[in-house]
Amino acid sequence: MVASQEVLASQVGVDILKRGGNAVDAAVGVGFALAVTLPRAGNIAGGGFMLVYLADKDKFVALDYKEMAPAAASRNMYILPDGSVDKHSVRYTRKGFGVPGTVAAFAKALKEHGTMTLAEVLQPSINLARNGIKVTDDLAFSLVYAAKRLGKDPEAKRIFFREDGKPLQAGDTLYQKDLAWSLEQIAQKGPDAFYKGEIAQRIAADMKDGGGLVTQTDMASYVVADREPVRTSYRKHDLVIMPPPSSGGVHIAQMLNVFKQFDLKSMGHNTAATIHLMSESMRQAYADRSKHLGDPDFNNIPIKWLTSNEYAKQTVAQISMDKARSSKDVNPGTAPLPESPDTTHFSVMDKFGNVVSNTYSLNYSYGSGIVAKGTGILLNNVMDDFSAKPGSPNGYGLVGGEANAIAPKKRALSSMTPAIVMKDGKPFLVTGSPGGSRIITTVMQVILNVIDHDMNIAEATHAVRVHHQWLPDQILIEPGLNKDTIELLKAKGHKVVTSKNSMGSTQSIVYKGGYFYGSADPRRPGAAAIGF
Incomplete structure (x- = not known):
């Protein structure tokens, strides 16, 4: 397919x-x-x-x-x-x-x-x-x-x-x-x-x-x-994602480590509590991106530390489930030393x-x-x-x-995030998306929708998406999120902005029970998932 x-x-x-x-x-x-x-x-x-x-x-x-x-x-x-x-x-x-x-x-x-x-x-x-x-x-x-x-x-x-x-x-x-x-x-x-x-x-x-x-x-x-891909586990699934100079693998692993400490399924899909937790995790990840990520041939990137459970616990300790942080108070973490639009x-x-x-x-x-x-x-x-x-x-x-920073023969940092999810040692889900700075959060939400919220790949693709990238200090949402949820997020101190444009265009395939299930994102016309 x-x-x-x-x-x-x-x-x-x-x-x-x-x-x-x-x-x-x-x-x-x-x-x-x-x-x-x-x-x-x-x-x-x-x-x-x-x-x-x-x-x-x-x-x-x-x-x-x-x-x-x-x-x-x-x-x-x-x-x-x-x-x-x-x-x-x-x-x-x-x-x-x-x-x-x-x-x-x-x-x-x-x-x-x-x-x-x-x-x-x-x-x-x-x-x-x-x-x-x-x-x-x-x-x-x-x-x-x-x-x-x-x-x-x-x-x-x-x-x-x-x-x-x-x-x-x-x-x-x-x-x-x-x-x-x-x-x-x-x-x-x-x-x-x-x-x-x-x-x-x-x-x-x-x-x-x-x-x-x-x-x-x-x-x-x-x-x-x-490159050696970034690997992480999440709820009995193994994720393999691109490493730097793609920032996606590091930060998806970083955020999933935070989510492991919560029951997202019980919290519910796109509830105020879940979006709040995702936004606070996104906020920290993008703050870290601004300092630590770049071309690994020119920089010593602290991948193991950023994707460690210990750092995730530090992030969780700073998150209140009742109140949003201000991005001006959220700084990139300090790594222990030494350690090695259209897309x-x-x-x-x-x-x-x-x-x-x-x-x-x-x-x-x-x-x-x-x-x-x-x-x-x-x-x-x-x-x-x-x-x-x-x-x-x-x-x-x-x-x-x-x-x-610019240097001869250097590769620029990117948000592009091709991902493969394995289950029981076999390919289960393959996905990725365009979307500039929103690529990482888009790919992560498809993964969460399938694993935590038991959606099929079409449901996971069609669901309303949200995004926070530290600066500007706001939650960007697609049209369709209900008004009550938005008001609850505002009550927690979030600035919520409805995006004029859709987020991403995921092209995904799930292999399950001997069948291929494909979903081409309807957010951009002309896409197609074709099998035989």
Whole structure:
């Protein structure tokens, strides 16, 4: 079964499974297809995290393919003379581009754990790019939303706009000839085509002409990092989640350790008591994120301490069930010394017991809105994930510290959180989500809904979500939470804000009793969970 945010991409993955491919083959096919069918988040010039379970080896593989800062990057590169951050430069120009990791990771996963060739899994995506896809209502809406940025770049405008100067509309056909060429290059020549061949040359030339920093040497130097996943247990389930520079695994483990000390099932789903406890746990986790999390190749991150039961007990001791804390009074914990918007997720399970949980992104919707000339490839603006000025929030309102300061060849901290839940030693639940700073809490709530509240995966997906990220000091809720619960939360001292937008877009699969149960989040149109 395949669950992704776009139906054509899900079908590409299912077709690969039907041809005898395994979960890794299907996942790589889906990942490349989303670059064509979901251009605002699917990508070949972005980065992310892939978590794989290999059934025959009973082994987990965690691939960190987050983008890397170019060699010419410097700590204060976005600081203006008045001390403020040059947000335009980092978010909407080629100076925000980081060396992408998607192609390297997909090729590595396929070579080491797949059964098919790059040419085989790429052909459906090449066909979709060359022959065109019908613009859906969702794609048309996203183009209108991003039209101001896309319209400033001649290459992006040529691809995504009509001749009359308006963005493509529902029912139009989106042709991506240059992207088809790029995908063909990768299919024929492997990842070297992207990192050392003509694609790399075209990207580097585009960077030079447009004031970007990424060079051919930067492209050729990119490496995927093999990481040791974060593991934790929760109510007779074993969770395996991405480690730093993803912050999700550490903080979900941290929060679950708090919840272990309470009976959430008896407290009830989305009651004032449960939301209060979740919010106080979230508040502490995001405070810790601001200080302790970053690229593990550059920082000594106290993972064992943050995910320990001892630290959870310290957190619980500071929580009153009757009154909310103020975030100004909640500080990141002090580790004992020494100790070592738009994103998309897809999940795959195959008949052999293999599982892939993958989250990747261009950072913002359509990245910087810039297409590298002659490639059809949208460029990420991942440099905004760094703390351009430690202590100042990024585009998602997240505050970062010294651990996430800019440095050459460093990977920025991320909220992307692909997760796999095991039960009795077998894959049980695979999930993940886009959503910027809300990814971690979204994924955690799906897990809680299934394990604590006995929901099936559709119920767990559809349930109202809440979010607290320390700063700003507020509980963000989706529409649908009842008024009495909101008033009880306010009585405890919480500031409750109803979100104008939905939270996340989880793509989840449960394997139970010999059956696959998939749920594609309805919060974003066009998603599909398809099995056979």
